[in-house]
Amino acid sequence: MKPRQLALLVFVLALLAAAVTLAPLVAPNSAFGKKVSPKLGLDIQGGARVVLEADLTTLPKGQKWDEDTRASVLRTLDNRVNANGVAEPVITPKGEAQFVVEIPAVKNEKDIVDQLQRTAQLEFYYSPDWYSAEKNKLGRYAFKTAEDGSRESFEIHDNTTNKTFRDPFHILGALRQLVDAGERANAAPVALPAPLNSLGSFSGLETVKVQESDKAAMSALADELGQFNAFLAAARKELAGSDLVPGRARASFGNGTNAIVELEFNSVGQEKFANFTKAHTDEILMIFLDGRILSAPRINDPITDGRAQISPFPTLKVAKELSDYLNGGALPVSLKIVQQQSLEATLGKDAVKSGLTAGVVALLLVGVFMIAIYRLPGFVAVCALLLYTLFTYAVFVLIPVTFTLPGIAGFILSVGMAVDANILIFERTKEELKAGKNLKLAITAGFQRAFSAIFDSNMCTAVTSLLLYQLGNGSVRGFALTLMIGVALSMFTAITVTRSFLLLLVGDNKTVNMEAWGVNNLWRPHYRVIANRFKWYFLSLAIIVPGIAFAVLGGFKQGIEFTGGSELTLKFAKSVTRAEVESAANAAGFKEAAAQIAGDNTVLLRLPTEAGKQEMNANEADALVEKLKTTFPGVTKGGFERIGASISKELTRNALSSITLSSAFIVLYLAFRFAIGGFKNGLKFGVSAIIAMLHDIAVLIGVFCFLGWLLNWKIDSLFLTAALTVVGFSVHDTIIIFDRIRENLQHRGEKANLGNLIDDSINETFARSLFTSGTVVLTLLALLIFGGSVIRPLNAALLVGILSGTYSSIFNAAPMVFDWQRKFGKHGQGLAEVKDGKDGKDSDGPAPSASQAPSAASAEDKPERSGTWAQGPRPKRK
Numbered sequence: 001m002k003p004r005q006l007a008l009l010v011f012v013l014a015l016l017a018a019a020v021t022l023a024p025l026v027a028p029n030s031a032f033g034k035k036v037s038p039k040l041g042l043d044i045q046g047g048a049r050v051v052l053e054a055d056l057t058t059l060p061k062g063q064k065w066d067e068d069t070r071a072s073v074l075r076t077l078d079n080r081v082n083a084n085g086v087a088e089p090v091i092t093p094k095g096e097a098q099f100v101v102e103i104p105a106v107k108n109e110k111d112i113v114d115q116l117q118r119t120a121q122l123e124f125y126y127s128p129d130w131y132s133a134e135k136n137k138l139g140r141y142a143f144k145t146a147e148d149g150s151r152e153s154f155e156i157h158d159n160t161t162n163k164t165f166r167d168p169f170h171i172l173g174a175l176r177q178l179v180d181a182g183e184r185a186n187a188a189p190v191a192l193p194a195p196l197n198s199l200g201s202f203s204g205l206e207t208v209k210v211q212e213s214d215k216a217a218m219s220a221l222a223d224e225l226g227q228f229n230a231f232l233a234a235a236r237k238e239l240a241g242s243d244l245v246p247g248r249a250r251a252s253f254g255n256g257t258n259a260i261v262e263l264e265f266n267s268v269g270q271e272k273f274a275n276f277t278k279a280h281t282d283e284i285l286m287i288f289l290d291g292r293i294l295s296a297p298r299i300n301d302p303i304t305d306g307r308a309q310i311s312p313f314p315t316l317k318v319a320k321e322l323s324d325y326l327n328g329g330a331l332p333v334s335l336k337i338v339q340q341q342s343l344e345a346t347l348g349k350d351a352v353k354s355g356l357t358a359g360v361v362a363l364l365l366v367g368v369f370m371i372a373i374y375r376l377p378g379f380v381a382v383c384a385l386l387l388y389t390l391f392t393y394a395v396f397v398l399i400p401v402t403f404t405l406p407g408i409a410g411f412i413l414s415v416g417m418a419v420d421a422n423i424l425i426f427e428r429t430k431e432e433l434k435a436g437k438n439l440k441l442a443i444t445a446g447f448q449r450a451f452s453a454i455f456d457s458n459m460c461t462a463v464t465s466l467l468l469y470q471l472g473n474g475s476v477r478g479f480a481l482t483l484m485i486g487v488a489l490s491m492f493t494a495i496t497v498t499r500s501f502l503l504l505l506v507g508d509n510k511t512v513n514m515e516a517w518g519v520n521n522l523w524r525p526h527y528r529v530i531a532n533r534f535k536w537y538f539l540s541l542a543i544i545v546p547g548i549a550f551a552v553l554g555g556f557k558q559g560i561e562f563t564g565g566s567e568l569t570l571k572f573a574k575s576v577t578r579a580e581v582e583s584a585a586n587a588a589g590f591k592e593a594a595a596q597i598a599g600d601n602t603v604l605l606r607l608p609t610e611a612g613k614q615e616m617n618a619n620e621a622d623a624l625v626e627k628l629k630t631t632f633p634g635v636t637k638g639g640f641e642r643i644g645a646s647i648s649k650e651l652t653r654n655a656l657s658s659i660t661l662s663s664a665f666i667v668l669y670l671a672f673r674f675a676i677g678g679f680k681n682g683l684k685f686g687v688s689a690i691i692a693m694l695h696d697i698a699v700l701i702g703v704f705c706f707l708g709w710l711l712n713w714k715i716d717s718l719f720l721t722a723a724l725t726v727v728g729f730s731v732h733d734t735i736i737i738f739d740r741i742r743e744n745l746q747h748r749g750e751k752a753n754l755g756n757l758i759d760d761s762i763n764e765t766f767a768r769s770l771f772t773s774g775t776v777v778l779t780l781l782a783l784l785i786f787g788g789s790v791i792r793p794l795n796a797a798l799l800v801g802i803l804s805g806t807y808s809s810i811f812n813a814a815p816m817v818f819d820w821q822r823k824f825g826k827h828g829q830g831l832a833e834v835k836d837g838k839d840g841k842d843s844d845g846p847a848p849s850a851s852q853a854p855s856a857a858s859a860e861d862k863p864e865r866s867g868t869w870a871q872g873p874r875p876k877r878k
Contacts, residue, residue, distance in 0.1 A: 004504065006500040007504055010497050010500065014390060014391075016394070017394035018390065020397060021036075023036050024036060036398065038396075038397050038400075038403050039397070039401070039402045041104050041403060041404030042102055043347045043405050045104060045345055046105055046342065047105045049102045049340070049343050050337060051094065052077075052100075052116060052336065053337075054073065054099075055333060056333065058333050070644075073099060073331060073332065073335075074648060075329065076329040076331050077091050080116060080325065080328045081103055081112060086399060086400070086477075086482065087103070087478075088402040088478070090646055091646060094643045094644070095642060099335070101116060104402055114200060115325070118331070119334055120241070120329065120331060122241035123237050123289070124237065124239040124240070125232070125235040125237055126283070132283050140160050141156050141159070142157045144157055153170060153293070154167065156228070163227060165225075165228050168199060168200075169291045172199050172200045175199065176201075178218055178221075181211060182208065182210040191206065192206060192218075193219060193222040199225065200291070201337065238285070239273060241330050242269075242330075243269025244266065244326075245264045245266050246327075248264040248327075249322070249323040250262045258312035258313065259311075259318065260310065261310040261319050261326070262308075263308045264306060265306040265307070269306065270304075270305075273306065274303065274306070277301070277303045278302040280299055281300070284296055284298055284299075287310055295310045295311065341598045351790055352408075354787055354788040355783075356408070358409075358787040359783075362782035363389075365781075365782055366382075366416055369775060370419060373518060376517060377429065377517060380498055383501065384493045384498045388415065388489055388497075392411070401482060405791055407482075410482070410721070410725075412779060413725075413776070414482075414486045416775050416780075417775075417776050418490035419772075419775050422494050422498055423771045423775070424454060425447055425450040427450075428450040429446030430446075432445045432446050433519045440506050443502050443506060447495070452739055453736050453739035454495070456735050458490075460665075460669060460732070460735065461483065463662055463665050463669075464731075465483045465487065466484065468724065471657055471658045476655050479724055527763060529758070529814065530755040530756075530814075530815055531755065540695055540699075540811075543699055543702065547703060547706060550702070554709060555705035555709030555710075556704075557712065557714050560646075562645050564608075565615065566609070566621070566641070567639075567641055568605040568607065568616075568621050568624065568639075568640050570637065572634070573601070573634030575601055578596070580631075581593075582595045585624070585628070587631075590607055593605055593606070593607050602638065618640055622637065647716075655720070655724070663693070666690060666731055670682065670689060674686075674738060676746065681825070684817050688814075692731075692809060693727060695804070695812055696808055697726065697727070699800065700722070704800075707793075718791070725801065726802070726805060730805040733809040734813045737813065737814050738813070738817075740761040741757065741814065758817065762810055769809060773802055777802060780798055780799045780802065783795040
């Protein structure tokens, strides 16, 4: 596609993204404006808190209520409210059989609460007493289709009594309408007749508010539910959700225009389904889920491939909602609501304002930096960066991603990181201009030569994100999804937007204003990294070992999200603020107390369990309440219970598994991509990159152990996010240097001095390594200074990780490639000389200038050589 056409495409996409961004401001009351309004998190907007209690009498026979069962409930609840990992709920076990679910303010709060309670037990029913035109015309019950506004629904007609009734799902909806009308009219409570008192959120209630004129309708609903219960009791359950392959429900359009949900049976279910369909051709099999008839299809032919489908759905979105719900898993036990209340925002407007201020400052710093270093291309990069910000925000609100203050900080950070591809391209372009190429050819060559490093680094990051998304859950999935979006959009803006703008700007002009293109700013140091590598190894150990010591001394302190703790419910005589309660609790000796304001002057005070200490008991809670009375007369204790960790062991284990698998992929991928002399010879690059990454994680943990020992900083979910970010950045930065080593090996021939070659590669890429990290560091400094105290630990962790990643890429990863080759490489024909420095001598003097060796630009005019590290015949000149 030509630059003008690409520019037109970018312009159209920018208009669409701008429409998404501005709609909530220009038309806030329109359907589209409401749809694309940013979804704010609990910390910014508040939300709802629901306490659910497991009904242990509904446990399947033989199943125990143990840690595994509780973990299954937690996982299912998280999947239901956080399918993509970007909803930012807080789900915590409480006491022996309760679960606290806190969700940001949403429009369909009642629907979500109802969904949390449902068991999601998919069941397949059959009865020989069901009418079928082909096989059972005398059947008592006949299925009739109706339209409930969202999808096809079913009614059952009893041919014996000539009555028609609905399923419990629709009866519950009708009952809720009657009760809502009664509550609006402030009607007097009336007895709730059986069996309605066992239905959904009305389970266990004795009375409800219903208007006098609606009493007859409520009695009719009770009769209708009784008829359905008799209908279902006479049927036989043939298959259940346990016969399906977990997580394989998929929404699609099938072979037609109607949306469907496809199901896949496991080996046992496939055999049962095949046998049933063979024996009951032309009869009805009803698919039933949580009180709703999903489908009642006629079996046309035996189905032996283990697949089934539920249809039709009016839209793919409705079908996907069901597939996500099924994939979320079934609850092993029924849940009932024991408490429901609203929550105020945990952060004030000032904290949000500080975060946004930090974002503006960060963007300005990055913009000034890019223009100062790269001049005209830098200005183009700033324009591309603004488009990246616009595109990313539009995608986030369409998903939608929930914006918390840490999430906003992460979004700002992604803007700082997105500029790295532009820096790679511009540094390459400057090299081509310095070598004497005309402007248009230099731009084209700069993009081509930078592409391999951009592609390889982003491929590793994308696969890491994909594995985290597939294997992780909760916030880890959200991090992975947003990272994948960021990778895709940053590549698009760098490769497409920047390139199109530059080529349009240049046109047919072949003259070069070196100053305008920043060519005179081409900086190349002359460090001897290989000769001094053991000094750098020692420096790394000097940082990591003290971190281990501080961990032993108690510096590794986990936050309440990992350890759990206690929750004290306080009732105040008048309204109080979060800061006032936390200050009073701190004065009473509870330094880590975190308060959350709920409705009716209620405050939830969470107290973490400190390492080496017993969790708070009821007597200590009473003593704390007495101390609080000196500041807040009339305060009383509303409840006190143990709460579990919101970051489960399973989440941590899955995140580590994802990183392990992604590390294996990176080793194999880099071995393949850098296989100069064979795949086995390329393993050194992958292994060195992973060791450097582990170095960065060790440095990050060590620094936080020191800060935990000194300042009582905790390892929490924000630290986990920072660590995952560092994993992606570390490999990304390392590949920049490895890419230049690969290129120099291809151009310099078999007998090149490996020590000098790696030194030259490091020096040639030193500026871009420093500048790519520099834009991120500028962003983090802005967030540290202006972002407020809430996200300060997150930004500090990221700053440590980014600095360590830059250091390890230059001074650890590349030297390890040299040491690997020295230790395990084969010497002989077709192998680069493995020596520390020029002429094989260690030296602290300056490395040979890059100009003394073939540059990327000049090398293209020379015969290319390959196979520099492998034994074999010398390749012929082309």
